[in-house]
Amino acid sequence: MSDRPFSPEERRRDDIVGDYVVAQDVGPSTLSWSGETRATLSLAWPLVFTQLAQFSLNITDVIMMGWLGRDYLAAGSLATALFHPLLLFGIGSLTAVAPMAAQAIGANEPRSVRRTARQGIWVAFLLALFLMAIVFQAETIFIMTGQLPSLSALSQSYLDYAAFSLFPALGFIALRSLTSVHGETKIVLMVTILSFFVNFAGNYVLMFGHFGFPRLELAGAGISTSIVNLFVFIFMIVYVGRRHTYAAYDLFARFWRPDWHRFRDILRIGVPIGFMVMVEVALFSAATMLMGWLGTDELAAHTVAMQCAALAFMVPMGLGQATTIRIGLAFGRGAWEGIRRAGWVSIGLGVGFMGFTCMLFLTIPHVLIELFLDPSDPINAMPITLAVSYLAFAGLFQLVDGLQAVASGALRGLGDTRGPMLIAVVGYWLCGMPTSYILGFVLGWRGSGIWIGLAIGLAVTAFCLAYRFWNRERLGLLKPIVAEA
Structure with a gap:
């Protein structure tokens, strides 16, 4: 592949850069506020629905675990409390590919785009090996943290197989970042929707033993998780390898040749992102562990409320990904006003949506809870009552949760991660976390105290991130992410 930059004529050709995010934004001009809103929504809506579809895989697993019984639901909750923070650490680390590639496109440096995407897959493999080593020790970790041995063993039966989903899941993120910065977010949405049906079918057959297959219960869910992630990864490899949009990058040619400089750049920028994502998710996972100390009813209720809150969070999370790309493109062009408008438009959209979900959680909690727990079963009476109160607290922190998700996406577009x-x-x-523990156990507020602590932690983080974006110039954040080697 030639390393020359694309000419302006080539950059306008659909067969070179596909949708290229928003055609009118290729040049150095800055869009109006309304134009930026349309551009952000055009890029964001497939990413938002992709996040919702991706999360539906997790929701499907949780719902079908509930069909197996209360103990299986509690064990599945423990398994995801460990697995998801680790997975999201890897995903967060790989999201460095998006702002790096976006800035390179904005600066008209296709060689840098190729280097970033290629080494992103290398990083995915390295991180997967590291994370698998932890997942295989899950039962020991659960017992050390005071969980019931029976639930710990059930959780490990799921994780022993789900661990093999890590590399394809992370490899998919690297390729998804490449297609997203070219505006091809709809293909990501399509494959994610397909993966939902693959996962549902796999769970139905393997968890419950239909169509002559053995009944594997939680182990079947783990196998299905690995199959579906392998499916989406292979799909994206074929798509990127065959589509003419990416032929100019020659991504898979001499793939085995290392590029240690760019490899280190991705880790340098991405690991702080991954760690930030992980500490947030780990906060909720630690809250799940605390709920496990209170009892099975509290843990089951917490799981339901957390699934509802996490589902709502997928919208600002997808919007934050679009914000990273919009700001990265503006940054690569040196359009400082474009950075400002892209950031604040997205923050307004994210907080506005979460205000809507707050209203839903406060007004129709039973409708949401009964998707997970059967109200006609007497054993679910206490979990449903507890879940109503937990969902009220979840509704109250929706606004700050949306703010922190989009503000952090804006800062990533600037390459600000540490x-x-x-x-x-x-x-x-x-x-x-200290507030959750003190309110929940020292003051005896139990589950309600734990959820209040979660809200306080989110609020502090959200306002600090928004303040940092507001003062981006004074803090010296308007510097390129990487220098070409």
Whole structure:
């Protein structure tokens, strides 16, 4: 492949850069506020629905675990409390590919795009090996944290097979970042929707033993998780390898040749992102562990409320990904006003949506809870009652949860990752978790106290991240992410 930059004529050709995010935004001009809103929504809506479809895989697993019984639901909750923070650490680390590639496209440096995408897959493989080693020790970790041995063993039966989903899941993120910065977010949505049906079919057959297959219960869910992630990864490899949009990058030619400089750049930028994501999710996972100390009813109720809150969070999370790309493109062009508008438009959209979900959680909690727990079963009476109160607290922190998701996406577009990581550690673990423990156990507020602590941690983090974006120039954040080697 030639390393020359694309000419302006080539950059306008659909067969070179596909949709290229928003055609009118290729040049140095800055869009109006309304234009930026349309551009952000055009890029964001497939990413939002992709996040919803991706999360529906997890929702499907949780619902079908509930069909197996209360103990299986509790064990599945423990398994995801460990697995998802680790997975999201890897996903967060790989999201560095998006702002790096977006800035390279904005600066008209296709060689840098190729280097970033290729080494992203290398990083995915390295991180997967590291994370698998932890997942295989899950039962020991659960018992050390005071969980019931029976639930710990059930959880490990799921994780022993789900561990093999890590590399394809992370490899998919690297390729998804490449297609997303070219505006091809709809293909990501399509394959994610397909994966939902693959996962449902796999769970139905393997968990419950239909069509002559053995009844594998939680182990079947783990196998299905690995199959579906392998499916989406292979799909994206074929798509990127065959589509003419990416032929100019020659991504898979001499793939085995290392590029250690760019490999280190991705880790340098991505690991703080991954750690920030992980400490947030780990806060909720630690809350799940605390709920496990209170009893099975509290743990089951917490699982239901957390699934509802996490589902709502997928919208600002997808919007935050679009914000990273919009700001990265503007940054690569040196359009400082474009950065400002892209950031604040997205923050307004994210907080506005979460205000809507707050209203839903406060007004129709039973409708949501009964998707997970059968109200006609007497054993579910206490979990449903508890879940109503937990969902009320979840509704109250929706606004700050949306704010922190989009503000962190805006900062990633600038390549600012270490500062947000430190903010997250302070907000979640020095403010949120101690408050949860004190209110829940020292003052005896039990589950309600734990959820109030979560809200406080999110609020501190959200306002600090928004303040950092507001003062981006004074803090010296308007510097290129990487220098070409």
